[in-house]
Amino acid sequence: MEHGAFGDQSKATFSLTEEDHTLANAVRFTLNQDPRVTLSGYSIPHPSDARVNIRVQTTGDPASEVLKDACQDLMLMCRHVRSTFDKAVDDFKASNGVQAMKIDSKE
């Protein structure tokens, strides 16, 4: 990963290789939610180059810290999505199991 910050730590462009809209768009969302961010955006310089540039400008905090927090937020959200989803699937299977049993017993 390259780092486009010289002198002023609060503005930087991060160049992530092997990433695309999948991560960049989701991270841009969490970045935008952060009150410390004044500007964030991303671009893909060339479609056949697996690389995405993420621009972060903050009110003063180091941009890399803010990006890190944004990724952390996204990760925690994912974790919550996963546990909620697993629980929903388990509940669904359990309740359908009960239904199947009822059908068997011709209730």
Added chain:
Amino acid sequence: MAEQEEKRDDKKGEKFSIWDLPDVPAKLPPHIEFQRSRVLCNLDAPIHTENVTYGGAYASMGVDNSLQLDNFRKNFGVEVIRLTKEDMEFDLIGIDVSIANAFRRILISELPTMAIEKVLVANNTSVIQDEVLAHRLGLIPVIVDPRLFAYMSENDTSNGKNTIVFKLHVRCERGEPRMTVKSNELKWLPNGSELLLESKPDSNPESKPRTYTSFSCSQDSLPEFSNNPISPMLDITIARLGPGQEIELEAHAVKGMGKTHAKWSPVGTAWYRMLPEIVLLEDVEDEDAEKLVKTCPVNVFDIEDIGNGRKRATVARPRACTLCRECLRGGEEWEKRVSLRRVKDHFIFTIESTGALPPEVLFTEAVRILEDKCERVITELS
């Protein structure tokens, strides 16, 4: 657009005045909340399609639009609607489109599966050319958990950890009717390739003859596979043979991802749509009600009796709406009566698995991959 919106609100009879707002509003005024959370589908085009993601967007109104994890945890929900072995439908409620879309993109292109990548053709006298045949074989799903295998990198040799070998040998005898070759004919070779590499005459005659793969042990001796042998998706037509024609080949399946080639995509497709919300802005009664029920091709509306032999239209099955807008086409008065909307943060997600993994496992794996991506960025930044 704001003016239009105001007029619309006036017509609805929900008069809104800025002076009625409390000094420190806890939530957005209704028309702005509407723009924030709904897409309004007018006859000509949808409006309010943009998502307001900036956390301070409503700061001047004293409303915080930023996402607090606690709030997210409180409001987020999943509801499973349908779950079978090969497909599932569920609702993701209270999540931003950027994240739902990330899941969808990962499902399609970044979840690994096993697919036939190399085909060694020993004999092919059928009318279907080698390369077309190889392509067809590649697209057949291989029913096996890809997490049990490793990627094969450029310098790796094929071994039991990264390759699955299938054999296909079919022949249509002379004097018999034409035959159809189905994927059921692909036989798994747990010991690896049976085709011999050309060896030099002076090589050691004692040593085992070398084949195109070097398996250290038979795959079916492994506990994962001993009870459920690996097979391709059954009942897929590969080719048709005329009398006297024959195909003999070996197919090597390796691990890969959908972004390299669609044959590695674990889903037939994965998609989402926003939850439709249909509101009748004024009572639609009697003949109008009958007309409305008839216009909708997917029976979104129903009729209820309101006594004295009068009928009123109700919205019974909004989920079924396909947004064909047929119900708005009856003339201008219908545009005023019916309001079609989409809920911006409620996604009806559908996953169709090709069979390698059940759909619910695919989704959890996709979420995990997004987590890994975040983790990678975090470690690189630290």
